[in-house]
Amino acid sequence: MLEVLNHPLITHKLTQMRNKNTCTKDFRENLDEIAELMAYEVCRDLPTQPVDIETPIGPCTGYELAKEVVIVPILRAGIGLLDGIRRLVPTAKVGFIGLYRDEETLEPHEYFAKFPKNLDQSIVMIVDPMLATGGSALAAIDMMKKRGAKQIKLVCLVGVPEGVTAVQKAHPDVDIYLAAMDDHLNEVGYIVPGLGDAGDRIFGTK
Ligand code: PRP
Ligand code: URA
Numbered sequence: 001m002l003e004v005l006n007h008p009l010i011t012h013k014l015t016q017m018r019n020k021n022t023c024t025k026d027f028r029e030n031l032d033e034i035a036e037l038m039a040y041e042v043c044r045d046l047p048t049q050p051v052d053i054e055t056p057i058g059p060c061t062g063y064e065l066a067k068e069v070v071i072v073p074i075l076r077a078g079i080g081l082l083d084g085i086r087r088l089v090p091t092a093k094v095g096f097i098g099l100y101r102d103e104e105t106l107e108p109h110e111y112f113a114k115f116p117k118n119l120d121q122s123i124v125m126i127v128d129p130m131l132a133t134g135g136s137a138l139a140a141i142d143m144m145k146k147r148g149a150k151q152i153k154l155v156c157l158v159g160v161p162e163g164v165t166a167v168q169k170a171h172p173d174v175d176i177y178l179a180a181m182d183d184h185l186n187e188v189g190y191i192v193p194g195l196g197d198a199g200d201r202i203f204g205t206k
Contacts, residue, residue: 001175002164005041010034010179014157018195024204028080031129031202034157034179035084042155042177043069043089046123065091067123067151070116074099074128074140077198081127081155093122097143099136106189108136113143120148129198131159131178132191134166141171157198158182160191 013030016022022030049066052059069092073082078097086092098112116122126140137154144152152174154167159178162185167176182191190196200206 002168002178003041003176004178004181005038006180007037007041010037013037014179014195017157017201018193020196024201027201031080031157032084035081035127036087037084038081038155038157038177038179039085039088042085042125042153068093068118068121070095070119070122070124070149072097072115072124072126072140072144074126074136075112077130077202078126078128080129080198080202081157085125085127085155092125095119095124097126097140099139101132101136101189103188106133106135108139110139110143115144115147119144120150122149123151123153124149125153125155127155129157129202130191130194131156131163131167131176132185132189134163137163137167138170141167141174145171153177158191158194160185 013034017027017030047066048063050061051064053062069089071085071092072095073079075098093116095115099108099110101108124144131137154174155177157179160182184192186192
């Protein structure tokens with residue numbers, strides 16, 4: 001399943017992020033706000049279970065989340081989506097995957113991994129602003145599946161058909177959510193028109 005969340009508020013904020021004149025603070029704040037808006041849609045099909053409660057007026061059957069949610073940002077840039085999603089799902093646990101793309105080969109390299117327990121029982125949201133070649137997302141999904149994850153959602157801001165197709169081919173069971181589908185990758189693996197290097201723009205490292 002691929003869902004591109006074409007929403008006027010998300011598009012407005014993403015346009016500010018794409019603008020090369022947007023400063024680090026505004027870039028980060030827009031990303032944080034988009035993450036919260038995306039989380040609302042990404043969580044739409046979370047399973048619930050009935051729970052008997054008492055309102056001040058009388059008995060009532062309510063519904064609560066039936067499964068734990070685990071958010072897994074891909075370091076570094078995925079960190080920029082974490083707080084916005086956690087504001088909507090404050091009970092979520094958090095795991096981390098450290099990956100960087102080799103600038104020449106574009107291959108992902110793992111440098112960190114730390115996860116909560118019971119991944120097999122949880123809804124796992126892998127989050128990263130950019131889905132370019134798809135190499136990092138594929139590596140992250142493989143890591144999560146090796147550790148038992150069965151229900152995985154991949155939440156990215158901007159994707160391209162190359163990355164989406166790579167993930168869909170290798171993992172048809174993973175739901176993909178994007179704020180926007182861009183045109184193509186350039187010769188050095190950057191998304192066009194994209195927004196540049198997400199990690200550098202979030203953390204001010206360039
Ligand atoms: C960026 C981005 C993704 C990856 C996407 O990270 O945040 O993780 O590239 O590219 P791919 O789909 O071709 O794998 P980068 O490796 O630049 O690391 P950073 O987040 O530390 O800047
Ligand atoms: N990673 C980024 O940060 N930006 C791109 O356009 C592609 C990969």
